[in-house]
Each structure stands twice: as C-alpha cells, then as structure tokens.
Amino acid sequence: MNLKSLFKICLFALLIVACKNEVKEEPVETVETVETDFSFNVEEFADIKILRYQIPGWENLSLKEQKLVYYLTQAGLAGRDIMWDQNYRHNLKIRQALENVYTKFEGDKTTDNWASFETYLKRVWFSNGIHHHYSNAKLEPAFDKEYLNELLAATNTTLEGEALDVLFNDKDSKKVNQAKGVDNVLESAVNFYGPDVTNADVENFYKTKISPNADKPLSYGLNSQLVKENGVLKERVYKSGGLYGAAIDEIVKWLEKAQGVAENEAQGNALELLIKYYKTGDLQTWDDYNVAWTAATEGNVDYINSFIEVYNDPLGYRGSYESIVQINDFDMSEKMAVLSENAQWFEDNSPLMDAHKKDSVVGVTYKVVNVAGESGDASPSTPIGVNLPNANWIRAAVGSKSVSLGNIIHAYSNAGSTGRLSEFVHDAEELQLEEEYGQLADKLHTALHEVIGHASGQLNPGVGETKETLKTYASTLEEGRADLVGLYYLYDSKLQELGLVEDWKKVGKAAFDGYIRNGLMTQLIRLDLGDNVEEAHMRNRQWVSAWAFEKGKADNVIEKVTRDGKTYFNINDYDKLHDLFGQLLKETQRIKSEGDYAAVEALVEGYGVKVDQAIHAEVLERNKQFPSPPYSGFVNPVLVPEMNDAGEITAIKVTQPNAFAEQMLNYSKDYNNLPDVN
Numbered sequence: 001m002n003l004k005s006l007f008k009i010c011l012f013a014l015l016i017v018a019c020k021n022e023v024k025e026e027p028v029e030t031v032e033t034v035e036t037d038f039s040f041n042v043e044e045f046a047d048i049k050i051l052r053y054q055i056p057g058w059e060n061l062s063l064k065e066q067k068l069v070y071y072l073t074q075a076g077l078a079g080r081d082i083m084w085d086q087n088y089r090h091n092l093k094i095r096q097a098l099e100n101v102y103t104k105f106e107g108d109k110t111t112d113n114w115a116s117f118e119t120y121l122k123r124v125w126f127s128n129g130i131h132h133h134y135s136n137a138k139l140e141p142a143f144d145k146e147y148l149n150e151l152l153a154a155t156n157t158t159l160e161g162e163a164l165d166v167l168f169n170d171k172d173s174k175k176v177n178q179a180k181g182v183d184n185v186l187e188s189a190v191n192f193y194g195p196d197v198t199n200a201d202v203e204n205f206y207k208t209k210i211s212p213n214a215d216k217p218l219s220y221g222l223n224s225q226l227v228k229e230n231g232v233l234k235e236r237v238y239k240s241g242g243l244y245g246a247a248i249d250e251i252v253k254w255l256e257k258a259q260g261v262a263e264n265e266a267q268g269n270a271l272e273l274l275i276k277y278y279k280t281g282d283l284q285t286w287d288d289y290n291v292a293w294t295a296a297t298e299g300n301v302d303y304i305n306s307f308i309e310v311y312n313d314p315l316g317y318r319g320s321y322e323s324i325v326q327i328n329d330f331d332m333s334e335k336m337a338v339l340s341e342n343a344q345w346f347e348d349n350s351p352l353m354d355a356h357k358k359d360s361v362v363g364v365t366y367k368v369v370n371v372a373g374e375s376g377d378a379s380p381s382t383p384i385g386v387n388l389p390n391a392n393w394i395r396a397a398v399g400s401k402s403v404s405l406g407n408i409i410h411a412y413s414n415a416g417s418t419g420r421l422s423e424f425v426h427d428a429e430e431l432q433l434e435e436e437y438g439q440l441a442d443k444l445h446t447a448l449h450e451v452i453g454h455a456s457g458q459l460n461p462g463v464g465e466t467k468e469t470l471k472t473y474a475s476t477l478e479e480g481r482a483d484l485v486g487l488y489y490l491y492d493s494k495l496q497e498l499g500l501v502e503d504w505k506k507v508g509k510a511a512f513d514g515y516i517r518n519g520l521m522t523q524l525i526r527l528d529l530g531d532n533v534e535e536a537h538m539r540n541r542q543w544v545s546a547w548a549f550e551k552g553k554a555d556n557v558i559e560k561v562t563r564d565g566k567t568y569f570n571i572n573d574y575d576k577l578h579d580l581f582g583q584l585l586k587e588t589q590r591i592k593s594e595g596d597y598a599a600v601e602a603l604v605e606g607y608g609v610k611v612d613q614a615i616h617a618e619v620l621e622r623n624k625q626f627p628s629p630p631y632s633g634f635v636n637p638v639l640v641p642e643m644n645d646a647g648e649i650t651a652i653k654v655t656q657p658n659a660f661a662e663q664m665l666n667y668s669k670d671y672n673n674l675p676d677v678n
Contacts, residue, residue, distance in 0.1 A: 040415045042635060042660055045119050048126050049632040050380070050660045053411040056370050057327050058654055065300055066652045068261045069325055070639045072303045073373035075254035076323025079305075080667060081674040082244050083321045083376040086312070087129035087175060089191045090163040092674060094130060097152065097159035099668055102661070104155040116142035117151065125664040126380050126633055130167065131175035131189065133381045134526060134535055134631060138166075138173050138189075176314050178472050178534045180605055184314035192318040194227030202226060202315050205233050206468070216393050217465055218283040221317030223307045238307060239281030247673035251305075252278050263299035270296045274305065290389040294398050297365050302326050302403075304386060309377060311536055316467035316474045321376040324386065326369035329406050333367040338498050339451045340366040340402070346452045346489060351582035356593045358458050363399015366451045370407040373636050380633035380660075384408055387450040392465065395455060402450040404443075412632065420626050424522050424619075425513075426561060426568040433510040437503075441511035444500060445486040452489065453482030457589045469595030473604050477588060480540030484585035487515060487544075491578040509574050516558060519545025520569050524611065524619045525630050532609050543608030548580045550607070566622065567615055635663045 042050040061069070084091045098121045108114065120141045127133040141148070145168045152159055166172055172189035179187070185199050193202070202221075209220040224235035225243055236243040240252065255275050262268035273289035276282075286306075296302075303326065307319030343361040350357065374382055387402045389395070425431045466474040489495065491508030501507045519541035526538065533539050549558045549569070557576045561568045571577055591599045635657045642651040657663040 040411045044629055045122050047629045047631055048123065049415070049629045050126075050635060051411050051415050051632055052635050052656055053371065053407050053637070055327065055372050055637055055654055056407055056410075057329065058372070061300060061327065063649070063651070064261050065263065066639075067649055068258055068263065068301050069327065069372045070641060070649075070652050071254050071258035071261065072301070072305070072323075072325040073375075073639055075251050075258065076303075076305060076325060076373060076375035077667065077671045078250035078254055078673055079244075079247050079321050079323065080375050080671050082238070082247050083128050085244070085674060086191055086318075086320055087127075088131060088172065088189050090166060091129040091191075093163045094159065094167070095124065095668065097157050097163075098124065099665060100157045101151045101155045103665065104157070105151055107151075107154055113143045113147045117148070122660060122664075125660070128377075129175070133633075135528075135531070136175040136177075136534060137528075137531075138175075141167060144168070174534075176312055176534070178314060178536075179532070180601070180609070184472055188314045190312050190314070192225055192313050194225070196228055197226055197233070199315065201228075201233055202317065206317070212284075216287065216397075217391075219286065219319075219391060220283065221313075222283065222286070222310075222319045223281055224318070237281040240279045242281060244674065246676075248278050250671075250673050255305075263301060264296075266292070266296040267299055267301075277306070287391065287394065290391065290394055291398050294363060294389060294394065294401055297401070300328050302328065302367075302369065302401075304378075304388065308388065308390070310390075310467065311475055312377075314472055316471070322378045323373075323375040324371060324378050324383075324405075325373045326371055326403065326405070329368040329370055332406060333369075336366060336368060336447065338500065339447055340364040342494075342498060343452055343455060345494070346448075346485075347456055349494075350456060350485070351488065351586045352457060352589045353586060353593075355460070356457050356589045358396065358456070361455055362397070364402065364451060364455045365399065366402045366447070367404075368406045369403045371405050373639070374634070375636075379636060381631065382408055382634055384412075385446050385450045387454045392459060396458060400455055402447075402454075404447070404450070408634070411634070415632070416628075419628075420522065420623065423622055423625070424517055424568070426570040430513050430570070433506060433513060437507045437510035438514055440501065441490060441507045442514060444495065444507065445483075445490055445511050445515075448486035448489050449482045453485035454478070456485055457481070457593065459595075460593045463593065463595045466592055466595070470592070470597055470600050473597075473600040475536040476539040476543070476604055476608065477592060477600050479537050480544050481585065481588040481592060483515075483540060483544060484581055484588060487511065487581045488578065488585055491574065505574075508578070509571070512571055512574055512577055515541070516545050516548070516569050516571060520549065521567070521615065521619055524616045525623045527611065527616065529617055529620060530613070531611070533611060534609075539604060539608040542611075543604055543606075544581075544584065546607040547584055547603070548577060551580055551583075552576060567618055635660055638663075 038054060040051050042052055044050070081092060084095065102118070102121055120139065120143070123139050124130055127139065131138050148167070174187065175189050177184055177187040183199050185193050185197055185202055205226065206220050211217045223238045226233060226235055238244045238248065240248050252275055255271055259268055259271040259275065262271060270289060270292040273285060273292050277285040277289050304322060304324040308322050309320055310316045310318060312320045343364045347358050347361050382405070385402070385404045387400055389400060421434060422431060425434060463469060466478065470477055490511040491504070493504050495501045495507070496504040523538055523541060527533065533542055552558050555573060555576055557571070557573045557580065559570045559572055561570050590596065638655045638657060640653045640655055641649045642653065644650050
C-alpha cells in the first residue's frame with residue numbers, strides 16, 4: 001500500500017469523539033477497501049450493524065506488553081455491569097431475565113414473536129440497557145407483555161413489578177431528557193440520581209462544594225450517585241466498599257496486575273494513582289492521576305479507564321464507566337504529529353477575542369492507536385477519537401492526549417458503503433468533491449476538532465466550570481466550538497503548508513459541503529418523525545449549520561434548492577461561509593469563557609433543537625431506498641492466555657467471536673460482578 005493510501009486510512013481513523021466521544025458517527029459514503037480475507041461484518045438487526053476489528057501489531061508486542069494489554073482489558077470488562085446499572089436502575093435485572101429466556105427457551109423459535117424477542121434482546125445488549133444508545137428513547141418491544149410472560153413461565157424466569165411493566169408502559173421513556181422547561185433530572189431515567197432528586201437539588205448541593213484550590217476545581221459529582229435519605233441529599237460514592245464496590249474490587253485486582261508489568265515508571269505511577277482512586281473515591285487523587293496519565297506518553301500501550309464522559313448526566317456532573325485499551329501505531333502517529341506541534345500557531349491565528357486565547361498551549365499529544373479491547377460506555381458502540389482529560393485546568397496547565405482509533409476506522413472502511421451520498425448531494429460538482437476529498441476532509445476535521453479544538457481557548461478569571469455556568473447546554477456548546485475550530489482551519493492554506501493536503505480549497509469545500517449537508521439534512525435519518533434533536537452532537541451540528549444558513553441568507557451564502565420535489569442545500573460562497581464559521585467560533589468561545597447561559601440557551605434552542613418537519617419527512621422517505629442500518633458497533637477480539645504448569649502466562653492469542661449473542665452471553669457469565677446491586 002502506498003504512502004498516500006496509508007495516510008488516508010490514518011485520517012479515516014479520526015472520525016470523532018470523546019468527544020464521545022461522537023462519537024459514533026458512520027463513516028463517509030466513499031470508502032477505500034483494502035483486500036483482506038478477514039470478515040469485518042458480523043450481522044445486522046433493527047437499526048444496528050455489528051462489525052469486528054483486528055489488532056494490527058499484536059505480534060510485535062513483547063509477552064510482557066501483551067500481558068499488560070490483557071490485564072487492562074480484563075480490568076475494563078470487570079466494570080462492564082457498572083455501565084448497565086448507571087444507564088437504568090432495572091437494567092441488570094431485565095438483562096438477566098431476558099438472557100435466561102434466550103438460553104433456556106425450548107419452544108417454537110420460528111414465530112414472528114420469537115424473532116422480535118431476539119431482536120429486542122440484541123438491541124438491549126447493544127445499548128447497555130433498555131434505552132437507545134443514541135436517541136435515549138426507551139426501546140419498544142415488537143411483542144406484547146402476554147408473550148413475554150409466556151416465555152418467562154416456560155423458562156422458570158422471574159421478572160415482575162416495575163422491572164417488567166416498564167418494558168411496555170410509558171414510564172422512564174427517556175434515559176436523558178435535555179428538553180427545555182422540564183426538570184431534566186426528574187425526567188431522566190439514567191441512574192445517577194435518586195427518584196425524587198431535582199435539578200434544584202443538584203445545583204444547590206454542589207454550590208456548597210468548595211475546591212481547596214479555586215484554580216484547580218475538583219470534579220465534584222463525577223464518581224457518585226446523588227440520592228435522598230430521609231429527605232437529606234447524600235452521595236453514594238463509587239469505590240471499594242462503596243457503590244459498585246464488588247465490581248471495582250475486580251477492576252483493582254486487574255489494574256494491580258497491570259501495574260506489575262508496566263512499561264515504564266511513569267505508566268506504573270499513573271496506574272498506582274488510578275488504583276488509589278478506585279479504592280478511596282477521592283477526587284483529588286483523580287486529578288493527580290489525570291496529571292500523571294497525561295504526562296505518561298512513552299511506551300507501546302495506553303488505556304482509558306474509569307468514570308469519564310458526562311453526556312449521560314442531564315446536568316453534566318456524573319461520569320459513565322468506560323474502558324479502551326490501545327496499542328500505539330507509531331508510524332502513523334509520527335506522520336500526524338504536525339498538528340500537535342503547531343497547536344500554538346492555530347491558537348494565535350484563531351478568530352477568538354485576544355482575552356480568550358491561550359498564551360501557551362501545552363502538552364497536546366496526538367497519536368493513532370489500534371484498539372485491543374473496549375467496555376462500558378465505549379462498547380459495543382465505540383468512539384472513534386478521544387481527547388482527555390476533560391478538566392479545563394489540566395488541559396490548560398498540563399495538556400491532553402488525543403488519539404484516533406485506527407483499526408476501528410479501518411474496519412468501518414472495509415464494511416461497505418450505503419450509497420446515500422448520491423441521493424443527497426446537490427450536483428455533480430459536489431459529488432466529485434466528496435468522492436475525491438470528502439474522506440480526507442472529514443478525518444482532518446476530526447483531527448483538528450480533537451487536537452486543536454478541545455485544547456483551544458480559556459475561561460475568564462473567576463468563571464466557573466461550564467457544567468455549572470452553561471448547565472444542560474455545556475456538552476453541545478463544547479462540541480460545536482471544537483467543530484467550528486476544525487471547520488475554520490480546514491479552509492486555510494496552513495494545512496497545505498504543513499503538507500497535510502495537496503489542495504486546501506478543495507478539501508475545505510468538501511468539508512463545508514459535507515457538514516452543511518449532514519447538519520441540515522442527512523443526520524435526520526437517526527430521528528423518528530416529530531422528534532426534537534436531543535443528542536449533544538446532533539444538536540451542535542444542527543445549530544452550527546442552521547445559524548450559518550440564516551446569517552448568510554442576505555448574501556445567499558447557502559441556498560436551499562428544490563428540484564424534482566427534493567430539497568438540497570448548495571453553498572454558493574465558501575469564503576463567506578468561512579467568515580461566518582469564524583464569527584460563530586468567536587461567539588461560542590465568548591459564551592464559554594464568560595459563562596453566558598442566556599446566550600447559549602438562545603443559540604441551542606433557537607437553532608439546534610426544533611426540526612423542520614417537512615424536510616424531515618422528505619429525508620426519511622428518500623432514505624427508504626437504503627436498507628443499511630444508520631448505526632454500527634463492534635464485538636471485541638477475545639484475548640486468550642496460554643498457561644504453563646506453574647500457572648504462568650506463556651502466550652496470549654487473539655481470537656474472534658463468531659456472533660454478537662455469543663460475546664454478550666459470555667460477558668454476562670464471566671463478568672457478572674454486580675449480582676446484588678440496588
């Protein structure tokens with residue numbers, strides 16, 4: 001494979017997220033398939049496609065390094081059930097019952113009802129619970145309660161009361177409810193709060209929490225559940241001996257094994273702090289760990305593990321359990337290091353107000369990695385790029401790590417194209433730009449989003465963390481701000497100067513076309529007709545696109561075109577659109593820097609929530625010709641240790657699961673570490 005092809009695959013690995021971790025976006029419609037005998041496709045059901053991925057470079061690791069990967073992977077899986085319980089209080093009980101039916105039912109499995117039951121269970125597995133992994137809406141069974149009761153009776157399975165009824169009624173209909181004008185905590189089913197805790201309770205509780213160092217605010221609420229006991233608010237902390245203690249003790253056991261085979265002192269010290277954090281639940285230790293982890297950049301192996309992303313908390317305090325274990329791709333990382341090396345140039349030349357620019361962008365590291373295993377909030381639906389840690393003060397003072405998950409994107413690129421592109425592009429010129437430059441543009445956009453976007457800008461002195469100032473809009477504002485950084489610089493000759501593109505204008509045009517097309521039209525295939533936009537990343541793509549469309553109307557920057565009964569959006573002036581993106585970037589940074597809640601509410605509610613119902617109905621109708629599911633996720637490779645008579649690991653083999661159900665059932669059997677959680 002030539003260097004250009006390798007570079008494209010590398011860039012294809014930049015598709016987003018933790019920015020959740022976006023997250024989970026489908027690849028562009030043009031793919032570059034590499035010949036291989038490996039089967040990337042596993043199966044499809046409902047709106048889901050299941051894929052598998054390889055672990056390039058595994059055979060080049062030493063046995064010690066393979067042990068480190070194995071132990072870290074086991075640590076991640078040990079906490080899998082935490083994510084299930086965090087997502088909804090009855091999830092584990094429901095999963096156990098459905099799996100018992102699935103494995104023990106000996107009746108007629110040729111009926112439509114049984115097929116519907118199987119599909120429902122697979123959807124529950126994929127979402128780590130009974131709410132859709134992306135829309136947050138409760139999954140609806142295509143069978144009735146009477147049929148499920150028949151299955152329960154036939155398999156001697158117990159599921160009763162609220163845990164049974166909730167599958168068929170309207171209660172707890174949204175895992176995360178971000179709607180304006182409701183009590184978001186009360187109306188969200190996510191299990192971060194007790195059933196009677198309100199928005200006001202949360203805000204008032206954390207107003208009393210004062211960090212020892214105001215310049216280094218602790219992440220209060222990140223690792224706890226907030227409940228009322230006898231009317232008094234109380235945190236149930238995730239730690240050994242605390243909430244989720246049984247699973248955390250298993251995580252610690254494997255992390256201690258990993259520490260014993262750490263590649264270097266810095267990596268070992270970071271693992272030691274992570275273990276201490278799990279044992280104590282102390283948030284100062286969490287910050288100490290993140291500082292140490294961010295600085296530990298040497299070695300072949302790295303990982304993400306703990307309660308990290310706050311997207312599932314309607315108020316942005318509590319972290320979902322997540323684990324990703326990764327092997328560095330040094331060749332590709334070296335090729336892409338140019339972005340992090342030039343981070344200060346991008347900051348200095350951004351359209352931000354001078355007061356909102358960082359004088360010194362520090363510690364931004366960027367690597368392409370190959371995933372060896374994922375768990376919790378990262379699996380089966382995986383991020384494709386990650387930038388951590390999330391604490392603003394650590395990003396400013398120490399830096400951050402940005403990675404793209406190369407083998408995940410390689411799997412996407414070899415799983416086939418859906419053909420949607422030609423349906424929604426405006427004309428042949430747009431199609432040609434997308435086919436020639438779209439893949440490169442998308443991946444560079446995400447690289448800029450992760451490496452430059454999240455590292456850019458600073459808060460004004462005395463302004464609190466965005467979860468406090470911007471509340472329910474904090475996540476979508478941050479993702480939109482990082483998107484705008486990427487968009488602004490994609491249409492800049494600097495990328496060509498750095499050797500990242502051969503024609504910066506064509507790459508920039510392809511990026512602008514794709515973003516507007518997705519933000520105003522194609523992402524709507526993920527919503528049911530009549531729904532508002534609630535997911536943070538979907539919101540940010542819509543408010544960025546809709547704002548630019550409206551503000552450019554006077555100059556006809558983006559034109560809404562109707563042809564043969566179909567709607568298209570055509571960009572007439574890319575230079576002016578670039579200027580608009582710069583204006584919006586300046587404003588979003590001002591909102592963040594000043595903590596301007598009224599402005600972010602007006603921006604998101606005015607442009608990012610409501611959907612043009614006529615366009616939505618049209619998009620759904622036009623999309624019916626494409627049967628490929630809009631969402632994809634993965635089974636994980638299975639690492640199998642070989643032991644000698646003394647019980648020592650002598651080798652670790654990589655095997656692949658044959659089916660999605662096989663892996664899910666094995667996980668439930670082998671990592672059932674929260675049997676008594678309540």
